[in-house]
Amino acid sequence: MIVYINFFDSMLFRKCMPFDAGIHRRATSFFPPTPTTIQGAIRSLIISKSGINYSDWMKFIKNKSIQNNETKLIELKEKIGDNKSIGKLILKGPFIAKKIEEKNNFILYFNPPLDLVKKRKKEFGDIYKLKLVKTEIDKYSFQYNNNLKNLLWYDSAERVENIKEF
Known part of the structure; x- marks a missing residue:
């Protein structure tokens, strides 16, 4: 399955750093986003579409008992994983692409090899x-x-x- 994400606004991605203010920190943006950034966004989307409350999900993956939706939480954990495992959801990419509407196809863009x-x-x-x-x-x-x-x-x-x- 191909997931095509089309941004409607500017998207800025940065390395994982604290949000502390100060003169010794400077966030530099880079593109494309890392695979873990896209993976986190897609997993968050799956959680929100599953109908499970996010706070229940956080309690569940921290091994706290949940009375409501325990079966759904177990199924979701098997599907998308948690902070210790990746689950059944395996992603490849992200790849930069241009969508060709009339053919319902894509042109993929890759950086040329350095040699x-x-x-x-x-x-x-x-x-x-x-x-x-x-x-x-x-x-x-x-x-x-x-x-x-x-x-x-x-x-x-x-x-x-x-x-x-x-």
């Missing part, structure tokens, strides 16, 4: 794959790691750079 490069300062052109070459440690001096055995290398005098996007 693909293009000629520097050229917007369009050929794409080259870096090769793995063995190094001779005596020949090269590496500032941080002299145990480096292999390098990703483009075998040409032309300068290349990473591909930002396809």
Whole structure:
């Protein structure tokens, strides 16, 4: 099953940090959200659609006895898991996609692999794959790691750079 989430407003995601105010904290946003963020949102949606009170759910997963809806709570825990297990709900993604309405299909967008490069300062052109070459440690001096055995290398005098996007 594919779940397509279309945002109607700006969505900002950040790393898990306390909400304390102060000059020593700065939240930087990033995109796309982590899988755990999406997983939490979908699990929260399932809880809200199940008809179970959220406070009952929180008491139940903290191993406190609940008189009401215990059967439903057990079924929900098996389905979505709790703070110790993931349950039967397994998610893959998130993936950035564009929905094609007339075909009821999607175009998926992925970051290009880091071993693909293009000629520097050229917007369009050929794409080259870096090769793995063995190094001779005596020949090269590496500032941080002299145990480096292999390098990703483009075998040409032309300068290349990473591909930002396809």
